[in-house]
């Protein structure tokens with residue numbers, strides 16, 4: 553990260569003026585880019601709008617803004633993303649954890665019994681598993697992914713945060729043995745023909761796209777989960793904004809009870825869940 557250069561190298565552009573020039577980018581992204589380049593926090597950017605930017609800093613900012621205009625997520629440029637109050641390392645090998653996924657964490661925590669086991673399928677950066685384990689040291693949390701590179705990122709996050717999670721490489725349940733009180737998953741669920749995908753080109757496509765109009769992985773997880781759940785165990789899955797009804801139907805068809813969906817802050821049914829009771 554660049555340090556402030558000598559006065560001789562400084563240009564007449566101030567941070568306030570520079571932000572004003574980026575009319576097509578969110579103001580917050582611009583402020584955060586300034587934080588990264590100047591090595592200061594946001595309060596400092598807001599408190600000192602007349603700080604002059606050097607030529608080198610302007611060049612570095614150009615790189616950030618042109619990347620953002622190409623839909624490179626801010627988190628890939630900074631290398632980190634906050635999730636559930638945890639600072640997570642992210643790289644293009646993992647999906648950038650989204651704030652709406654915190655609903656899955658919140659719902660799982662409300663159902664998790666004391667000293668119980670929880671499984672997070674398709675953990676990516678480790679976001680969901682680490683958030684839950686950070687809240688509940690009594691829980692035994694296992695997290696899997698089919699991508700070895702994603703698991704490396706997740707393990708590094710667990711180490712840096714000092715949180716214990718058991719990581720395992722697996723295609724959904726394939727390499728797993730045992731049963732869990734709770735299984736959570738935010739699997740790929742985007743229809744390959746979804747026009748929004750072009751804005752997500754920088755993220756791993758295998759983390760986003762699923763066949764059968766986005767339902768293939770959800771269907772596989774729902775179909776196999778009962779064999780890996782304790783009696784009265786819960787499966788909670790995140791899905792697309794328009795998939796709640798189909799996912800509830802899949803859960804009910806597979807014999808889950810108390811099937812319901814929860815809405816996110818935007819009032820969208822974002823996760824669905826059900827309980828499996830052995831006959």
Ligand SMILES: C[S@@+](CC[C@H](N)C(=O)[O-])C[C@H]1O[C@@H](n2cnc3c(N)ncnc32)[C@H](O)[C@@H]1O
Nearest residue numbers: 649674675676697698699723724738739740759
């Ligand atoms: C939508 S991302 C979710 C990542 C993370 N849980 C989160 O919420 O930020 C889906 C994850 O599932 C993983 N995945 C895709 N197919 C898989 C499979 N067949 N078995 C296990 N994991 C898979 C991807 O590598 C990716 O990390």
